[in-house]
Amino acid sequence: MKLDIVKNKFWFLLLSVLLLLPGIAAMIYSSVTYPTHTPLKVGIDYTGGTTLQYGINSTSPNDKLGDLRVKLQASGIDNPYLQVINVSDDNQKDGLKSIISIRTKFIEEGSKVTDEITSIMTSEYGGAELLQVSSVGATLGSELFKNSLIALSLAILGIIFYLTVRFQFDYALAAILGLVHDVLFILGVFSILGLFWDVQIDGLFITALLTVIGFSVHDTIVVFDRVRENLKYYSKKMSFGEIVNFSIHQTLARSINTSLTTVLTLLALYLFGGVTTRDFVLAMMLGIIIGTYSSIFFCASLVDLWREGAKKKQAA
Amino acid sequence: MKNKVKLFWFIVLVVITAVYFIITKPTKLGLDLVGGSRLVLEAQTTQTMPVITQDMMNSLQFAIENRVNKLGVAETVVQRQGDKRLVVEIPDVTDLDKAKQFIGETAELEFKKLAMVNGQMDWVSTGLTGKDLNKAMVSSNPNNGEWVVSLDFNNEGAKKFADLTRELVGKQMAIFFNGELQSAPNVNEPITGGHAQITGGGNAGFAYEEAKQMVDLLNAGALPVPAKIIEENTVGPTLGADSIARSKFAGIIGIGLVMLFMVAYYRFPGLIANVALCIYGVILFALFKIIPVTLTLAGIAGFILSIGMAVDANILIFERTKEELKAGRTLFTAINSGFDRAFTSIFDSNVTTIISCIILYMLGTSIVKGFALTLALGVAVSMFTAITVTRNFMHLIFDTGDLKHPEWFGLKKSDIGDAYKAVETKREKAKFGILD
Numbered sequence: 001m002k003l004d005i006v007k008n009k010f011w012f013l014l015l016s017v018l019l020l021l022p023g024i025a026a027m028i029y030s031s032v033t034y035p036t037h038t039p040l041k042v043g044i045d046y047t048g049g050t051t052l053q054y055g056i057n058s059t060s061p062n063d064k065l066g067d068l069r070v071k072l073q074a075s076g077i078d079n080p081y082l083q084v085i086n087v088s089d090d091n092q093k094d095g096l097k098s099i100i101s102i103r104t105k106f107i108e109e110g111s112k113v114t115d116e117i118t119s120i121m122t123s124e125y126g127g128a129e130l131l132q133v134s135s136v137g138a139t140l141g142s143e144l145f146k147n148s149l150i151a152l153s154l155a156i157l158g159i160i161f162y163l164t165v166r167f168q169f170d171y172a173l174a175a176i177l178g179l180v181h182d183v184l185f186i187l188g189v190f191s192i193l194g195l196f197w198d199v200q201i202d203g204l205f206i207t208a209l210l211t212v213i214g215f216s217v218h219d220t221i222v223v224f225d226r227v228r229e230n231l232k233y234y235s236k237k238m239s240f241g242e243i244v245n246f247s248i249h250q251t252l253a254r255s256i257n258t259s260l261t262t263v264l265t266l267l268a269l270y271l272f273g274g275v276t277t278r279d280f281v282l283a284m285m286l287g288i289i290i291g292t293y294s295s296i297f298f299c300a301s302l303v304d305l306w307r308e309g310a311k312k313k314q315a316a
Numbered sequence: 317m318k319n320k321v322k323l324f325w326f327i328v329l330v331v332i333t334a335v336y337f338i339i340t341k342p343t344k345l346g347l348d349l350v351g352g353s354r355l356v357l358e359a360q361t362t363q364t365m366p367v368i369t370q371d372m373m374n375s376l377q378f379a380i381e382n383r384v385n386k387l388g389v390a391e392t393v394v395q396r397q398g399d400k401r402l403v404v405e406i407p408d409v410t411d412l413d414k415a416k417q418f419i420g421e422t423a424e425l426e427f428k429k430l431a432m433v434n435g436q437m438d439w440v441s442t443g444l445t446g447k448d449l450n451k452a453m454v455s456s457n458p459n460n461g462e463w464v465v466s467l468d469f470n471n472e473g474a475k476k477f478a479d480l481t482r483e484l485v486g487k488q489m490a491i492f493f494n495g496e497l498q499s500a501p502n503v504n505e506p507i508t509g510g511h512a513q514i515t516g517g518g519n520a521g522f523a524y525e526e527a528k529q530m531v532d533l534l535n536a537g538a539l540p541v542p543a544k545i546i547e548e549n550t551v552g553p554t555l556g557a558d559s560i561a562r563s564k565f566a567g568i569i570g571i572g573l574v575m576l577f578m579v580a581y582y583r584f585p586g587l588i589a590n591v592a593l594c595i596y597g598v599i600l601f602a603l604f605k606i607i608p609v610t611l612t613l614a615g616i617a618g619f620i621l622s623i624g625m626a627v628d629a630n631i632l633i634f635e636r637t638k639e640e641l642k643a644g645r646t647l648f649t650a651i652n653s654g655f656d657r658a659f660t661s662i663f664d665s666n667v668t669t670i671i672s673c674i675i676l677y678m679l680g681t682s683i684v685k686g687f688a689l690t691l692a693l694g695v696a697v698s699m700f701t702a703i704t705v706t707r708n709f710m711h712l713i714f715d716t717g718d719l720k721h722p723e724w725f726g727l728k729k730s731d732i733g734d735a736y737k738a739v740e741t742k743r744e745k746a747k748f749g750i751l752d
């Protein structure tokens with residue numbers, strides 16, 4: 001199979017636009033309609049919520065935590081945070097051995113949800129007793145976002161500087177646009193997932209995005225490196241577009257194998273791993289796939305487009 | 317020839333050292349993975365502040381977060397609970413007593429002067445407080461070597477301090493910390509530079525730890541209201557013990573699949589890459605313990621990405637070696653040029669990653685920091701294992717011999733040499749612009 005990426009670059013750029021548009025639309029729609037005015041549905045890490053604490057007399061409550069999580073989710077409690085609090089010896093009274101803390105979105109006072117959770121708790125742990133219901137604040141503030149964004153912007157400047165020295169400025173710019181492409185795609189997908197399947201983003205989502213960014217740049221550089229090398233040998237014989245095509249074909253097996261191995265690990269984590277990290281793994285997995293796509297079809301097309309434009313300008 | 321063998325023994329030595337550290341040093345895991353201590357703080361009303369407002373709680377939370385971060389612990393949780401409580405969760409690795417002391421202190425610094433109050437001389441506030449500080453540092457007094465706390469005022473603080481010292485020339489000025497008199501020096505002349513020093517109250521001056529704690533507290537900011545620890549428990553992992561057990565199992569399956577793929581696709585070199593990957597894991601894990609790095613899920617994400625990059629380095633090299641073999645080169649040259657030609661791309665992509673990690677680590681907070689640290693370490697170690705170790709093993713095993721078994725490299729006999737022509741003709745074709 002021989003794919004002529006350069007010849008079809010407009011189609012690939014159009015495909016990228018089509019891939020990103022639904023997500024961007026979902027983000028705009030979400031920003032307007034959500035009460036939080038965020039482009040994605042944010043979880044209780046950002047909004048705060050309600051914590052219910054149940055006292056139980058079992059000393060090894062971890063065994064049933066998985067069951068409890070499944071039951072809670074089945075009755076409509078989304079993404080509950082379950083944590084065991086061990087009661088220190090001096091505070092143990094009335095056979096109270098440990099506390100299970102259930103953290104979820106805001107529950108209004110006197111609503112039926114509390115009773116529902118209590119009945120699930122008592123069926124799972126006989127004699128569970130509701131000790132405390134309290135509202136809890138966010139663990140991730142806007143401060144963290146602001147700070148991370150500043151750090152990230154400076155990191156991007158660092159990447160642009162290094163790639164400009166080692167390659168050319170337009171390569172650096174294409175690599176960064178590829179990064180933006182990938183991040184936008186993931187944000188878009190999760191915005192859509194939030195709209196239709198109530199998927200919420202948590203602190204781990206930021207980590208997943210960082211991973212996607214890291215991979216995106218890494219993958220693009222490998223393709224560009226081949227272009228740089230081939231330019232050295234064949235720049236007299238071939239046009240820039242041909243060299244880009246040729247280089248992509250040479251690195252194709254590697255590109256596919258690398259993302260395949262990483263996706264394999266993540267797929268195992270997605271299918272067999274814990275529920276609490278499932279969305280996190282999904283974000284990384286999609287990021288690796290789109291990152292591979294963008295470095296082959298998006299970034300390379302961009303550089304070729306710019307070079308072609310520059311040549312035409314020169315000729316004119 | 318000899319260098320090869322020397323390098324091999326060096327690798328063995330590194331692995332043994334790494335294993336030694338893995339066995340002897342404890343693993344530090346974060347709050348999300350193993351849990352830790354949970355402190356509940358309650359804001360206390362005082363005579364001057366009879367009501368706790370939400371604004372006060374906001375600044376209390378901010379100040380506590382600042383302090384917990386100063387403990388140098390990875391990813392802590394500070395969370396509002398109800399109207400006047402804060403829940404602080406810190407990983408097991410922290411010294412709980414120290415943390416408690418640190419969190420509970422009000423850290424109020426005040427400059428006072430003597431004035432007549434109700435017919436009695438007493439210290440009264442001057443309006444200059446810890447809020448006017450830019451930074452505090454531990455330093456030593458050059459005259460007697462005692463530890464002192466150096467204060468660096470911000471612009472407004474410097475002006476206030478200059479005015480105050482001008483007013484008090486020839487008189488005493490006192491420095492109070494948490495309501496305790498630290499020192500009451502005589503002011504000889506106005507101080508306009510915006511710097512001041514606190515010497516210890518006693519004859520022996522500060523102990524270093526004392527000065528250090530005061531500095532940390534001053535830099536983290538005073539608590540707007542006093543807070544008391546009202547509850548103290550240990551907690552399980554925030555991600556849920558059930559989830560973590562499953563993810564461990566899944567991670568092992570995932571890595572197993574990758575190793576299987578490497579052998580199935582790249583055959584013998586794939587096997588060597590797998591050995592290198594194991595060495596990589598051992599060295600990195602040892603580093604995590606030596607430094608020590610408190611591992612959280614964010615850190616593990618960085619670790620996973622670095623594994624991907626380490627595997628990628630080997631894939632790049634082997635694809636290149638295969639190309640060179642197909643082009644009819646001898647085994648020795650093919651291996652060498654496989655490494656050499658893949659090196660620039662591995663180097664550039666890794667340096668880019670490390671640059672961004674350094675920036676993220678210096679400027680980022682909690683999650684971002686943990687991620688950047690493990691990724692940077694992972695990438696640095698992978699430069700050694702995926703390149704040096706793999707190359708050494710390949711040379712030791714194949715030496716300068718001929719390619720007797722092309723199937724070891726996942727190639728057929730008929731592939732070799734033929735492809736060379738194919739590539740050449742393609743280049744020729746390309747010259748005339750008929751690239752398919």
